[in-house]
Amino acid sequence: MEKLKIQLDQKFSSFLNPPASEEEIQKVEKEMAIKFPDDIRELYLMHNGEKEDGPGLFFGLPFLSLNDVLQEWYVWEQLEEEFAMEGSSYSVPAGYIKERYINRFWIPISKDFGGNNIGIDVDPDHKGQIGQVINFGRDEEVKYVIATQLSDFLEFIAETILQGNYQIEQEEDYLYWNYKNSTHFLDALKSLELPVLNPVSPISKEDTSKWMQDLDAQWKEIIQEDFSNPEDFIKRKKLYLIGKNLTHIKPLQFCTEVRELILTNNQLTDITPLNNMLSLKKLYLIKNPLSDLTPLANLEHLQELNFNYTKIFDITPLGRMPRLKNLEMDQTDVKDLSILQQCQALESLSVSIVNKEQLKQIAQISTLKQLNIHQLKNIEEEDLLQLRYLKNLQVITVENCYLKNLDCLSSNHQLREIILKNTVLEDGTAIGVLKNLKSLKLDGSTIENLKVIAKSSSLKKFTGSFEQFYYLKDLFHQAIDFSTIIGGMTAEKQKVWHQYLDTHKV
Numbered sequence: 048m049e050k051l052k053i054q055l056d057q058k059f060s061s062f063l064n065p066p067a068s069e070e071e072i073q074k075v076e077k078e079m080a081i082k083f084p085d086d087i088r089e090l091y092l093m094h095n096g097e098k099e100d101g102p103g104l105f106f107g108l109p110f111l112s113l114n115d116v117l118q119e120w121y122v123w124e125q126l127e128e129e130f131a132m133e134g135s136s137y138s139v140p141a142g143y144i145k146e147r148y149i150n151r152f153w154i155p156i157s158k159d160f161g162g163n164n165i166g167i168d169v170d171p172d173h174k175g176q177i178g179q180v181i182n183f184g185r186d187e188e189v190k191y192v193i194a195t196q197l198s199d200f201l202e203f204i205a206e207t208i209l210q211g212n213y214q215i216e217q218e219e220d221y222l223y224w225n226y227k228n229s230t231h232f233l234d235a236l237k238s239l240e241l242p243v244l245n246p247v248s249p250i251s252k253e254d255t256s257k258w259m260q261d262l263d264a265q266w267k268e269i270i271q272e273d274f275s276n277p278e279d280f281i282k283r284k285k286l287y288l289i290g291k292n293l294t295h296i297k298p299l300q301f302c303t304e305v306r307e308l309i310l311t312n313n314q315l316t317d318i319t320p321l322n323n324m325l326s327l328k329k330l331y332l333i334k335n336p337l338s339d340l341t342p343l344a345n346l347e348h349l350q351e352l353n354f355n356y357t358k359i360f361d362i363t364p365l366g367r368m369p370r371l372k373n374l375e376m377d378q379t380d381v382k383d384l385s386i387l388q389q390c391q392a393l394e395s396l397s398v399s400i401v402n403k404e405q406l407k408q409i410a411q412i413s414t415l416k417q418l419n420i421h422q423l424k425n426i427e428e429e430d431l432l433q434l435r436y437l438k439n440l441q442v443i444t445v446e447n448c449y450l451k452n453l454d455c456l457s458s459n460h461q462l463r464e465i466i467l468k469n470t471v472l473e474d475g476t477a478i479g480v481l482k483n484l485k486s487l488k489l490d491g492s493t494i495e496n497l498k499v500i501a502k503s504s505s506l507k508k509f510t511g512s513f514e515q516f517y518y519l520k521d522l523f524h525q526a527i528d529f530s531t532i533i534g535g536m537t538a539e540k541q542k543v544w545h546q547y548l549d550t551h552k553v
Contacts, residue, residue: 062101084178106232141326143175203243377421431455467492
């Protein structure tokens, strides 16, 4: 810090605050129930953040006072219970930062005033270390280990100044600075060798060069056209290789940092290189002549898998995926679905059902919250009653079917949304009596006795054709959101619809 201050004093007038006391630090620690690592404690014993008009110690981002640290931490702590696992979160390097949106054990020591922070991680993943410097926040889907310890980060800042890799900006009376040519340090992280001073690279430059030379012409063309350089390709966290007419994916064996891989609409029959992608969280294999999922058996972090329109017939490897949450497997050759009962995290399933045994197996997946039935074959009305065992079901979508009724859902008390696509329902009486149903969507679908759904006292939103809206608009006792219409409307119909919305605001 003393070394850094010498550099800063040559560029800016004094902007760091006086020291914090040990008592002030302990008060914040007690409030957060977090013990500060030694280096962050020592830093605050030197300076309690910076002045409000300071240039931003961390490449233009402010060094927060203890009071500001606590106020920033409060914001995240209050949101953690509900939103901790929201969205996608990726650790770089893999296994260093727990892949969450919010973690109350991230100490925010800086902010960008847009909901993003630089923080000290005191709850690292199995490869990380307590005290590592990370980014997190509203826009920070990818979380990087900026430095393995705070002293490394401060030394990196000092060296950056010495090397002249920065720029100073002046806006009216406000003076601040940036890393190199970036306008925001957090945006520069993806181009840095991280962690600073001790970078971790999945592959050396020598190996990258040899790897590139060994590629066939098709893969060389893909990398040269779609990516800035081979190193960029190998380090990507998301790879979208859609409709490339790929017959193999051998080059992916070094792409161990990939978290999201889309291989839709190719000619793949072998996905063996994926057994190296141990950090993969999302995988789409749609429309490939693929029949074997065995290479995926070790992907314990996989959360979302889609192999619609493939030749897969055996899903046994899925039983070894403890985090699998979303699964889509429409139009495949799978007959036995019983292994899905071992997927303890499975919440969303999209499937084509071709016999009543499959329906029975699905009904035993107690964790299911969303079910999309793409089609029903060889199913009798009484077979559908199996669905009543899905006590946690919240959303059901039925596509391309002819149904006599939905009495099978009468016991699903958590059900809040029904979506019917290209489906005919003879009798919708059961919809009208579901106590917690909030939304009904008819996309190219009909209910022959549509009037009965107006008996629902819980429904809040209806989505369908103009004709369905017009028929139902005056039948409900409560206000209904009709703000979405499926299909085209003439100018006259649009006028009627808009007039209704203007006079019946929900």
